[in-house]
Amino acid sequence: MSVFEHPDFDQHEHVAFHQDPISGLSAIIAVHNTNLGPGLGGCRMFNYADSQAALTDVLRLSKGMTYKAAMASLPLGGGKSVIIGDHRSQKTPHMMEQMGRFVESLDGQYVIAEDSGISVSNVIDMAKHTKHVGGVGGNLQFDGSPADGNPAPATAYGVFVGLREAVKYRLNKGLGEVSVAITGIGSVGMRLAEHLYNAGAKIFVADVFEPNCKIAKERFGATIVSVEDISTLDVDVFAPCALGNAINQTNINLIKAKVISGAANNQLQHPEIGTELHAREILYAPDYVINAGGIIDIHHQKIASKPEAIKTHLEKVAQTLNTVFERSESQDLPTSLIADRLAEERFS
Known part of the structure; x- marks a missing residue:
């Protein structure tokens, strides 16, 4: 089954796959819609059963971010990324840096942030190779306490x-x-x-x-x-x-x-x-x-x-x-x- 025929494809603007054998990175970035702005969405690392399960997840999540940004009245579109693997045992700083290079290859269509299995420090490692990151420069939280970038x-x-x-x-x-x-x-x-x-x-x-x-x-x-x-x-x-x-x-x-x-x-x-x-x-x-x-x-x-x-x-x-x-x-x-x-x- 091609990506275009996937039941959750839903007119995504961009779906990209990347694999780096040295760091062990296997990742997918999906950008659903950028009519209101660049696609912002977190990166999830999860030990998916297979690549089809990962693709289904990233497509559904990416689309959801488009709707989320629109309903929150934000100047942003929807995007999401997933890394296939166990975040407790397989994640390394080198893998995160490679993910940053992957994000940079989309030239601003996608802005990455943390999500399940990915921490703010991981996004900071990604930021060594891309400027298209969110949630790493915390100021103050909604209650006035210091922010560390964690949403x-x-x-x-x-x-x-x-x-x-x-x-x-x-x-x-x-x-x-x-x-x-x-x-x-x-x-x-x-x-x-x-x-x-x-x-x-x-x-x-x-x-x-x-x-x-x-x-x-x-x-x-x-x-x-x-x-x-x-x-x-x-x-x-x-x-x-x-x-x-x-x-x-x-x-x-x-x-x-x-x-x-x-x-x-x-x-x-x-x-x-x-x-x-x-x-x-x-x-x-x-x-x-x-x-x-x-x-x-x-x-x-x-x-x-x-x-x-x-x-x-x-x-x-x-x-x-x-x-x-x-x-x-x-x-x-x-x-x-x-x-x-x-x-x-x-x-x-």
Whole structure:
């Protein structure tokens, strides 16, 4: 199957492959749309089953970044990159430098930043060979604390603001009255758990990396459950904060939560899942709307915004979601479809 025939190709402007046998780098960069600006998106390093799985992931993520930037009202397009390999055992500084050279070969079409398996220090290594990097020159975070370039705090805060809005819209409750099941207690999920704990929510957590769950239990009184059971708990909110396809044909009819609101990208296995959620009256906060905090933060760090400007922009996530929810209700259409239409109006 050629790239053009791939079901997730969706008119990508540029898809590039690169392999360096010396460093062991095998990577793909996908640029979906640059109508509003260069394609900004993080680099994910993951031990994919095969190259087709990596290609599917990068195409879906790249497209999602186009929609995310548009819905966040940013002068940016959508792009993404993936490195095939185990970030805990195979990643080296030389590999990261080679990735920088790969990014530079696209001559500014793509701006790279950190993502799962890639740290800010890794992006700094890439920056030795490309100027097209984001999230490495931190100033101050939205709360006034020093920034190190990691967009996770802003992402988590944006998801928290959006989740609070979704709970208010569907359940007419405050966070102190609800239970939330979080799958994926990483850099974003852990921070989201902290925000929810401070707001009084009851928290359930699951992660393939058990030590993170234990931390959440110790710090926030979270109840640990299995990864297999987390999506079907009898809770108010399900918050996917790990990899994609969290809502799929296997669990769609078993979900008891009335709100789905989390940080993960590509949460729906396929578009029809959004229709099924709408039919079941489960309020879904479209992933690329609610998790836009990271790209918002990277943009503001680059232009050296003041903390209050960053926080104001992050809190607009709630306003955008409210618009999506209201149109979904008035038009009797899935929130996922409404968000797509709004984004496409902006970047097309």
